[in-house]
Amino acid sequence: MCEERLKYDNKFILAPMVRMGTLPMRLLCLDYGADIVYTEELIDWKLMRSFRRYNDVLKTVDFLDKSDGTVVFRTCAKEKDRVVLQMGTCDAGRALQVAKLVENDVAGIDINMGCPKEFSVKGGMGAALLTKPEKAKEILSTLVQNSKIPITCKIRVFDNEENTIKLVKDFVSTGISAIGVHGRTKYERPMHANRNSTIKKIAESINIPVISNGGSREILKYEDLEKFRKDTGSSSVMIARVAQANCSIFCKDGMKDLEDVIKAYLKYSIDYDNSPSNTKYCVQNMLKELQVTPRGKKFLECQTMEQICTIWEMGEYCRQKQLEFQSKGILGRREITPDMFNPKPKKMKMDEDEDVIKKQCAFVRASYQRDPDLPKSKLVIYCNENQLKPSYEIIHEDKLFRAILTLDNKRYSSTFWEKNKRNAEQGAAIVCLLSLGIIDLESLIKGGSILK
Numbered sequence: 001m002c003e004e005r006l007k008y009d010n011k012f013i014l015a016p017m018v019r020m021g022t023l024p025m026r027l028l029c030l031d032y033g034a035d036i037v038y039t040e041e042l043i044d045w046k047l048m049r050s051f052r053r054y055n056d057v058l059k060t061v062d063f064l065d066k067s068d069g070t071v072v073f074r075t076c077a078k079e080k081d082r083v084v085l086q087m088g089t090c091d092a093g094r095a096l097q098v099a100k101l102v103e104n105d106v107a108g109i110d111i112n113m114g115c116p117k118e119f120s121v122k123g124g125m126g127a128a129l130l131t132k133p134e135k136a137k138e139i140l141s142t143l144v145q146n147s148k149i150p151i152t153c154k155i156r157v158f159d160n161e162e163n164t165i166k167l168v169k170d171f172v173s174t175g176i177s178a179i180g181v182h183g184r185t186k187y188e189r190p191m192h193a194n195r196n197s198t199i200k201k202i203a204e205s206i207n208i209p210v211i212s213n214g215g216s217r218e219i220l221k222y223e224d225l226e227k228f229r230k231d232t233g234s235s236s237v238m239i240a241r242v243a244q245a246n247c248s249i250f251c252k253d254g255m256k257d258l259e260d261v262i263k264a265y266l267k268y269s270i271d272y273d274n275s276p277s278n279t280k281y282c283v284q285n286m287l288k289e290l291q292v293t294p295r296g297k298k299f300l301e302c303q304t305m306e307q308i309c310t311i312w313e314m315g316e317y318c319r320q321k322q323l324e325f326q327s328k329g330i331l332g333r334r335e336i337t338p339d340m341f342n343p344k345p346k347k348m349k350m351d352e353d354e355d356v357i358k359k360q361c362a363f364v365r366a367s368y369q370r371d372p373d374l375p376k377s378k379l380v381i382y383c384n385e386n387q388l389k390p391s392y393e394i395i396h397e398d399k400l401f402r403a404i405l406t407l408d409n410k411r412y413s414s415t416f417w418e419k420n421k422r423n424a425e426q427g428a429a430i431v432c433l434l435s436l437g438i439i440d441l442e443s444l445i446k447g448g449s450i451l452k
Contacts, residue, residue: 015240024268090124154180209235
């Protein structure tokens with residue numbers, strides 16, 4: 001049984017948001033006044049194939065995909081007692097496996113039973129569980145009886161109120177700590193009115209906290225959060241769409257200027273080494289129609305974190321922070337080899353071979369605007385001028401690649417693992433060009449390549 005730590009009464013909560021609910025956004029929402037923050041939906045099998053590691057540089061707990069080292073879930077002490085991991089699952093056994101993996105690092109676990117997306121429904125997850133109440137109850141009961149943290153679920157309503165209330169009561173009987181209710185059916189979208197009266201009847205029918213959701217159309221300022229809570233008769237309010245645009249909606253003293261919100265978000269993204277693609281996606285959701293402005297268009301062309309941050313005059317801070325992380329030995333996706341997850345790691349011959357010139361150089365495609373500027377293209381020009389011929393040897397392990405470039409009886413390789421052969425060869429070419437003095441360290445750092 002759970003040791004009740006997290007309370008769901010009179011709380012304003014950040015709802016699960018696809019790709020938005022990563023660590024920087026969650027921390028910023030807490031800063032602005034959110035009481036509880038949910039992660040984006042994380043699928044059970046993806047967490048099951050992850051590896052838990054304490055990141056001593058960032059002071060975070062990272063769950064890394066064993067196949068390529070990407071961050072599946074990252075959290076830190078600042079949110080530990082207020083972060084709820086939302087899980088996508090259709091199997092009680094897998095759900096429990098994940099719960100045991102993460103229960104010491106989160107404040108609660110929520111089972112997604114409301115997502116209407118095709119991916120979830122076809123996999124038997126999300127809203128599909130509403131049509132299989134016995135399976136849903138088995139998942140909830142298994143978690144409640146075997147987890148030490150609160151278990152909740154988030155649902156959507158049916159057209160028929162009585163059927164909705166009956167289902168909710170069935171779920172409550174499993175011992176869950178609270179239930180989130182989105183006031184639309186799985187077929188309805190934001191343009192449809194939220195069924196606040198249905199949520200109110202649910203709240204009057206059960207004895208656990210109800211978290212109301214779906215009111216973004218009605219919420220424009222902080223005071224609207226409390227009004228929505230009263231209109232739905234709920235214990236707490238959960239919001240997503242309005243928080244995507246400006247998460248300072250949680251501020252009691254009024255919403256902050258969007259510029260300040262974006263800068264605060266970027267600082268967290270830098271400080272916690274958030275991926276450039278995820279950072280860009282989140283900022284795009286904040287900018288909305290401002291993406292068509294001259295600055296917005298310039299932002300859309302950005303690919304690296306430093307390029308994004310430069311738009312908001314934070315480029316130098318980003319660069320210095322990345323250099324600091326590298327000097328402390330941070331391990332990113334590119335530096336995590338397949339052997340890292342092997343209990344008895346084998347040493348690769350190329351790593352022992354002192355004849356191979358090795359550097360930690362990442363190939364960042366977005367840093368090269370023209371094909372002639374690509375590392376391999378530059379190397380071809382050099383070789384043609386000097387009547388030399390390069391050759392590449394590929395090492396392939398667990399869906400990752402490294403390359404050894406041989407040129408003029410010398411061998412070069414990046415220590416980074418890449419997702420395809422072409423990038424691996426480009427990385428080796430960078431090491432060669434750097435060693436030959438054809439390109440310099442400063443240009444690589446500026447372009448987003450990671451060096452050490």
